[in-house]
Amino acid sequence: MRRVSLAVILLVVSAGCITGTPALDDEASNGTTAGPTAVPSEESPVDGVRVTVTEVVDGDTMHVAYANGSRETVRLLGVDTPETFSENDPSDFEGVPETEAGVACLGRAGEAASAYAVDRLEGESITLVFDEESDRRGYYGRLLAYVYVDGASFNHDLLREGHARVYPSTFTERERYERTEAEAREARRGLWSCIDDTSAAMTDSPATTDSPATETAMADGGGPLVVSEIHEDAAGNDNENLNDEYLVFRNVADRELDLSGWTVVDAADHEYTFPEGTTLAPDAELTVRTGSGTDTDSTVFWGADRAIWNNDGDVVVVRDASGSTVVRRSY
Structure with a gap:
C-alpha cells in the first residue's frame, strides 16, 4: 500500500512539471x-x-x-x-x-x-x-x-x-x-x-539640450544640417552615370559647421566620410556626388564604383564625428 501511495505522489508531481509554463529562455x-x-x-x-x-x-x-x-x-x-x-x-x-x-x-x-x-x-x-x-x-x-x-x-x-x-x-x-x-x-x-511655433526646432528635453551631441543632433527636425535634395535616379543607367546621383545638404544654422569626420550612410551601410577640413557656411549647400572627381567647397565625391541610393526608396543617415545621429531622412 505504501508503494502505491508513493507512486501516486510521484505521478502527481510529474504531471505538475509537464503542464507548467515553459521557461522564458526556451520561448525566446x-x-x-x-x-x-x-x-x-x-x-x-x-x-x-x-x-x-x-x-x-x-x-x-x-x-x-x-x-x-x-x-x-x-x-x-x-x-x-x-x-x-x-x-x-x-x-x-x-x-x-x-x-x-x-x-x-x-x-x-x-x-x-x-x-x-x-x-x-x-x-x-x-x-x-x-x-x-x-x-x-x-x-x-x-x-x-x-x-x-x-x-x-x-x-x-x-x-x-x-x-x-x-x-x-x-x-x-x-x-x-x-x-x-x-x-x-x-x-x-x-x-x-x-x-506655439510651427517652425520651432525639434529638440531633446531641457535635461540634455546643453550637450554637444544634442546641439548637432536631430536635424530635419530642427538641427543645423538638412537634406535639401535627393537625386537618386541618375539619367540613364545609374551605375554608368554615378555623378548624376547625388545628395545636397544645407546648413540652416547661423554658424559655420565643421563636417570633418562626419559620415553619410544608407540603409545598406554604405558609408562616406567627409574629409578633414570640410566646412559649410551658414545657408550654404554642399553636394555629395556618388562617383569620383576633385572635391571643391561646394561639391565632394563619394568615390563609389556603383550606385548607392535606391530609386525605390532608401534612408539617408548623417552622423557627426562622435557618432551621434544628426540627420535621418527617409524617401
Missing part, C-alpha cells in the same frame, strides 16, 4: 511571442523576452531578431510618434494647428523621433514585455510590447522627451503615460513645440 530561443505580461516598475528588474534590434523603421516601430535567428516586427505599445513615410494629421496631436505649417512641423518631429530611436535602439539587445490588458498583436500582425533598454522603458522615454503622444488604446500603463504626455506638452518639448 524558439522565437515565440509568449512571455511575461506583468509590467515592471521603474525600480524592479525587467523580466521579459530578450531580442536584438536589427532595424529601426521609425520612432515607434522596429524589426527584431531572436537568438535563433527568427525575426519579428515590434510596434511600441501605448505610444505613437509622428509619421515619416506619410503625411501627419495635426488633429491627432492635441493643440497642434491644423495647417500646412503644422503638418510640416510634425513631419520634422517624426524624423527627430526616428533619429532618437536609432540612437537608443539600433543594434542593441532589448527586452520585450507584454501587457495582459492589451492584444499581443496589432492590426498589421506586429507584436505590441513595452521595450526596455538598459533597464529603462523606451516607450515612456519617448513620451517624456516629447517624441510621442499616448496612443488611444487599452493598456496597463495608460494613466501614467497620459500624465507624462501632459507634462511634455505643457513644457512644449519635442513635437509639442509645434503648438
